[in-house]
Amino acid sequence: MKYAIALAFILGLLNSAYAEVKTNVVEYKDGDTVLEGIVAWNSAAAGKTMPGVLVVHQWMGLTDYEKGRCKQLAELGYVAFALDIYGKGIRPTTPQDAGKQAGVYKNDRALYRRRLNLGLAQLRTHENVAKDQIAAIGYCFGGTGTIELARSGAELKGIVSFHGGLDSPTPTDGKNIKAKLLICHGADDPFVPAADIAAFQAEVNAAKVDWQMITYSGAVHSFTQPMAGNDNSRGAAYNEAADKRSWIAMQTFFNELFGPVKQK
């Protein structure tokens, strides 16, 4: 048995040696609003299906950061789709604009959930996605998004929120959650108040949701994002240890949800 596993491991490596990560820009719509996402997958998947991962962007909108995460996920063997909440061309360049855009969706959760579900539906259209093997991950604003998507009742195996806000204007929506939740949180994150953490845990406990929360010392908001700089006193900064640990925790979680990724 052990040798069979080793052989499969070797064959997997040979396979990946010939494989290539491909990306495509994808236009889709919410009514008249054009949305523009990016999909990444491994060319070794031709004619096969594999789990899909939806990637929900932070408050600056869909950037090269999310594209990079999609490529990393494709290298791991997933089909990854970075959705677009804001709309084609709406890519804030200042924190003020980003706050304004994110605020639109944080203050209109129904709209936010619609855009999130449209992204999920778009991911499902990819020919290499196993339709019932889907998770979502998100960063900051997008971490909140993954939880809102779950609260909307979406069919997901799991979600991973990286330094996402946990607040909810309608906490009883926890009852709609079908996904398992992994919450990766910076111990010193000033944008996720203790009261929100307590309310979130009360919400998901009441609904008997399967959740885990990992708290990383020395980490503030945006700890996975090098573009946040390294000044913790600003409340948002990169933290290499927490970034690496949370990325590995995500992979462990996916392994629990989907098993080892093999093209089927």
Next chain:
Amino acid sequence: MKYAIALAFILGLLNSAYAEVKTNVVEYKDGDTVLEGIVAWNSAAAGKTMPGVLVVHQWMGLTDYEKGRCKQLAELGYVAFALDIYGKGIRPTTPQDAGKQAGVYKNDRALYRRRLNLGLAQLRTHENVAKDQIAAIGYCFGGTGTIELARSGAELKGIVSFHGGLDSPTPTDGKNIKAKLLICHGADDPFVPAADIAAFQAEVNAAKVDWQMITYSGAVHSFTQPMAGNDNSRGAAYNEAADKRSWIAMQTFFNELFGPVKQK
């Protein structure tokens, strides 16, 4: 490079196929008090060194449970030593006696730390242990023990507390901690009050200790221990998901501390 890794993987399997986990009962002393621990290691280690893991027992003292954990750790490639806090033959059989025994050490942290450090010294005497590559894990009372050992200033790479108490009569001792900490905690554990969690985090934050805390939903005290039964309403019960997840989290943590385990 990938092929080299695969080859190493195969050779590792071949090696482990011929290897065997061995255990020994070890007597050692605190003054006139005889202590009786158990060491487990892999026979493939002959003439080599590998990381060592100290295992600190729960309130019933050293039982077959800790012996089983030592064997699991030896299978993973570590030298594992389950120490004895209470003394040879002192193995409570009722919760009342266990509480009395554990209380002696919880109320005399200097004594507890001395017994913990004696166990650590004993582990270091094993010929296959890399003296500077040591971690400690512990359960319930023993989880507290791993933190007390770290607070005593012990030279450890890391500690893992499974549903351990986090309280400290001398919170400034956090400054002595050299180990990285992984705290695995049941979200519904009634024996680890929120005030203790807050005080613990304040202690280790003030000392700039590298810590992570994973909170598992639906888990109460003793979630790694099948002998605790499955009635959460008693405040202590087994939880298979949290048990498996925390065991994997421990391995990921060890991988960060020690790298992949190879006999050197």
